[in-house]
Amino acid sequence: MTGTPLRVGTRASLLARTQSGHVADALAAALDRDVVLVEVTTAGDVSAAPLVSFGGVGVFVSALRDALVRGDVDVAVHSLKDLPTAEHPDIALAAVPLREDPRDVVVARDGLTLGELGPGARVGTGSPRRASQLHALGLGFDVAGIRGNVDTRIRKVREGEYEAVVLARAGVARLGRLDEVTEVLDPLQMLPAPGQGALAIECLRVRSDLVDDVRQALEDPRTRAAVTAERVVLADLEAGCSAPVGALAEVAEGDDGDELWIRAVALSLDGSLAVRRSMTGRPEDAAGVGHRLAEEMVVDGAGSLLEERVP
Numbered sequence: 001m002t003g004t005p006l007r008v009g010t011r012a013s014l015l016a017r018t019q020s021g022h023v024a025d026a027l028a029a030a031l032d033r034d035v036v037l038v039e040v041t042t043a044g045d046v047s048a049a050p051l052v053s054f055g056g057v058g059v060f061v062s063a064l065r066d067a068l069v070r071g072d073v074d075v076a077v078h079s080l081k082d083l084p085t086a087e088h089p090d091i092a093l094a095a096v097p098l099r100e101d102p103r104d105v106v107v108a109r110d111g112l113t114l115g116e117l118g119p120g121a122r123v124g125t126g127s128p129r130r131a132s133q134l135h136a137l138g139l140g141f142d143v144a145g146i147r148g149n150v151d152t153r154i155r156k157v158r159e160g161e162y163e164a165v166v167l168a169r170a171g172v173a174r175l176g177r178l179d180e181v182t183e184v185l186d187p188l189q190m191l192p193a194p195g196q197g198a199l200a201i202e203c204l205r206v207r208s209d210l211v212d213d214v215r216q217a218l219e220d221p222r223t224r225a226a227v228t229a230e231r232v233v234l235a236d237l238e239a240g241c242s243a244p245v246g247a248l249a250e251v252a253e254g255d256d257g258d259e260l261w262i263r264a265v266a267l268s269l270d271g272s273l274a275v276r277r278s279m280t281g282r283p284e285d286a287a288g289v290g291h292r293l294a295e296e297m298v299v300d301g302a303g304s305l306l307e308e309r310v311p
């Protein structure tokens, strides 16, 4: 290996460093180059305030993007679900690697499942999407906000502060903590966040050779199609609706080539109202499928879920 090392920017958390480390190894092998990880601290890592209080989804992402734009790093690795749906003018989503299992999981006391927890059980999540779907189960959970990394959240169950927490399986898996999981949630009951379990590898658009190399090295076209459809649904619903949204698309071989299947839900915060829809289409038309699905959901009332039910 020769030349200057490729600088891969990562958040400093253990989860981020673990997933970025895998990306760095894969890039080093595919490009036959030295690769170094560069840690970038983000507002989301520093503040313990609820995420919604300081600008929502973009907080984990902007510091890494700033480092790309400044030229401090060549490549940035994010959890794709943390990316804002709007494209950045100067930054390309160079690659979407094969995603992990996108489902949510439960870590509950005494090995319990959600169905085995009693009414009034205190279940921790900081995500409106998870909170509303927990309420929608109708089990009377006391859904309470929680912050902190995966480790902290699991510890809060151990220490009795919460009877259960809901987490992304992908994050728990990347940290090697799957033995703590007491239930893997069926997407029928808990649709994951759009892009959950997938990584986003970004580079500056002007560095088109690097964009090509990174795509060649890491891209999984089926994951790209799936997350494209999911994120289009989110973007379209965000335009006319601030309700929590879950979406999960899968691409599988059909009789006539690959087929994309997507399910999505938008809910009122208290979970009492939900619009659920699914659709199939071709992976090449992933964005089109997402647009049509969102349109059907709006016709079904997704846009007015929150306005009518402000608590």
Ligand SMILES: NCc1[nH]cc(CCC(=O)O)c1CC(=O)O
Residues within 6 Å of the ligand: 079, 080, 081, 082, 166, 167, 168, 170, 171, 172, 195, 196, 197, 198, 199
């Ligand atoms: N919200 C923060 C966040 N961003 C990505 C993951 C997990 C990994 C992933 O979904 O790719 C998590 C933790 C969680 O939701 O449990």
